[in-house]
Amino acid sequence: MNPSDKLLDNIGRYVNLSEVETEKLLSIVQETRVKRRQFIDQPGYTSLYRNYVLRGAFRSFFIDNNGKEHTVQIAVEDWFVSDFYSYITQTPATLYVEALEDSIILQMRYEDIEPLCREIHNLSEYFRVTTERAFAFSRKRALSNLSKSAEERYLELIERYPNIALRVPQKIIASYLGMSPEFLSKIRKNLTNNS
Amino acid sequence: MNPSDKLLDNIGRYVNLSEVETEKLLSIVQETRVKRRQFIDQPGYTSLYRNYVLRGAFRSFFIDNNGKEHTVQIAVEDWFVSDFYSYITQTPATLYVEALEDSIILQMRYEDIEPLCREIHNLSEYFRVTTERAFAFSRKRALSNLSKSAEERYLELIERYPNIALRVPQKIIASYLGMSPEFLSKIRKNLTNNS
DNA sequence: CGTATTACTTAATCCAGTTCATTTTTTGTG
DNA sequence: CACAAAAAATGAACTGGATTAAGTAATACG
Numbered sequence: 001m002n003p004s005d006k007l008l009d010n011i012g013r014y015v016n017l018s019e020v021e022t023e024k025l026l027s028i029v030q031e032t033r034v035k036r037r038q039f040i041d042q043p044g045y046t047s048l049y050r051n052y053v054l055r056g057a058f059r060s061f062f063i064d065n066n067g068k069e070h071t072v073q074i075a076v077e078d079w080f081v082s083d084f085y086s087y088i089t090q091t092p093a094t095l096y097v098e099a100l101e102d103s104i105i106l107q108m109r110y111e112d113i114e115p116l117c118r119e120i121h122n123l124s125e126y127f128r129v130t131t132e133r134a135f136a137f138s139r140k141r142a143l144s145n146l147s148k149s150a151e152e153r154y155l156e157l158i159e160r161y162p163n164i165a166l167r168v169p170q171k172i173i174a175s176y177l178g179m180s181p182e183f184l185s186k187i188r189k190n191l192t193n194n195s
Numbered sequence: 196m197n198p199s200d201k202l203l204d205n206i207g208r209y210v211n212l213s214e215v216e217t218e219k220l221l222s223i224v225q226e227t228r229v230k231r232r233q234f235i236d237q238p239g240y241t242s243l244y245r246n247y248v249l250r251g252a253f254r255s256f257f258i259d260n261n262g263k264e265h266t267v268q269i270a271v272e273d274w275f276v277s278d279f280y281s282y283i284t285q286t287p288a289t290l291y292v293e294a295l296e297d298s299i300i301l302q303m304r305y306e307d308i309e310p311l312c313r314e315i316h317n318l319s320e321y322f323r324v325t326t327e328r329a330f331a332f333s334r335k336r337a338l339s340n341l342s343k344s345a346e347e348r349y350l351e352l353i354e355r356y357p358n359i360a361l362r363v364p365q366k367i368i369a370s371y372l373g374m375s376p377e378f379l380s381k382i383r384k385n386l387t388n389n390s
Numbered sequence: 391c392g393t394a395t396t397a398c399t400t401a402a403t404c405c406a407g408t409t410c411a412t413t414t415t416t417t418g419t420g
Numbered sequence: 421c422a423c424a425a426a427a428a429a430t431g432a433a434c435t436g437g438a439t440t441a442a443g444t445a446a447t448a449c450g
Binding site: 066084127138 | 257259260261263265267279280282283284289312313316319320322323326327328329330331332333334335337338341342373
């Protein structure tokens with residue numbers, strides 16, 4: 001099985017590309033190996049690629065004015081990851097995107113994707129539909145978090161993505177959930193005591 | 196000037212529709228007048244339309260388990276507004292979308308838009324590009340809020356959207372900024388005293 | 391292996407923002 | 421224009437979660 005097949009499977013869930021279209025797409029897809037702790041985006045450098053995670057795990061984060069890290073996204077297999085704002089506007093990034101494990105990604109350049117979307121209607125549709133969905137789900141998640149306590153957010157995470165909770169260091173989970181690592185530690189202690 | 200021209204202008208910033216394509220699009224656009232306090236989406240009912248605000252103002256909000264209102268979006272002229280999750284997934288809404296003023300909107304049915312996007316490449320491109328941008332900007336905003344205090348968030352809002360701050364009741368602004376109305380009142384008092 | 395670094399825990403203190411209860415101001419509508 | 425109803429302001433008491441500082445456990449890597 002070719003590495004790109006996973007990406008094509010994913011696309012096939014939404015649209016059907018012809019053979020020619022598939023060929024054209026594959027010609028702009030580049031497989032890249034990334035070592036743990038390596039950055040694929042970082043502040044100051046424009047994000048050039050849409051990155052599809054074939055194997056491994058990433059997180060995107062930024063460092064605020066007080067020097068505090070905020071984890072924005074945790075991405076495992078079959079997710080796209082990048083500093084999306086930087087990618088879409090083609091302006092310098094403000095986020096780091098860091099490999100949490102040795103990983104393999106498929107990279108597609110902005111400069112290659114944009115003309116291809118203008119050329120291939122189905123590819124445009126693929127990104128239209130998946131971005132609309134990603135946006136809708138992201139909003140949904142943000143909303144459901146508004147009315148949740150720190151403990152509820154943690155419980156929801158380990159229920160929905162148990163593997164993430166296992167693979168990713170606790171302090172990164174805390175930063176992703178918007179709480180201090182100390183407080184997450186307290187929550188976990190309470191949970192094990194009362195159950 | 197036809198009411199739909201504003202929408203076509205907006206589209207024209209991203210793609211060029213042919214005459215025939217424009218005609219097809221206009222044939223699915225419906226102009227609707229909405230009275231102040233009227234809901235165009237509400238929990239339990241699937242969101243059927245993408246709504247483009249021609250004149251007036253809307254907000255979308257939900258009521259959490261503790262009965263507290265959370266304003267999700269404030270939309271004025273040239274914005275799209277709906278329960279986007281409900282619209283995209285075509286499942287019952289969880290949000291209210293309410294007119295804050297007597298308003299005029301352009302409505303396009305999900306059932307009409309989807310086939311038309313599959314038919315008209317440029318329309319697909321319009322929604323792909325604008326949704327990608329909306330998503331990117333929404334993330335950017337969410338991030339910049341993470342490291343901001345309540346006062347900083349308020350200051351940013353009145354700087355970026357001064358007209359919104361004037362047109363929309365303070366308690367809705369507070370709910371949009373994620374703080375209690377009492378606290379916003381306190382912030383405003385401090386600001387006028389110290390300047 | 392050993393040890394240096396990084397991750398996790400615990401507990402005390404602190405603070406931004408909430409909640410609740412009351413008063414004052416503004417607004418919409420007959 | 422009146423006046424009821426909604427919105428805004430004020431102040432006091434409270435709290436979820438942060439911060440700080442220390443100690444303990446786990447990992448990486450020479």
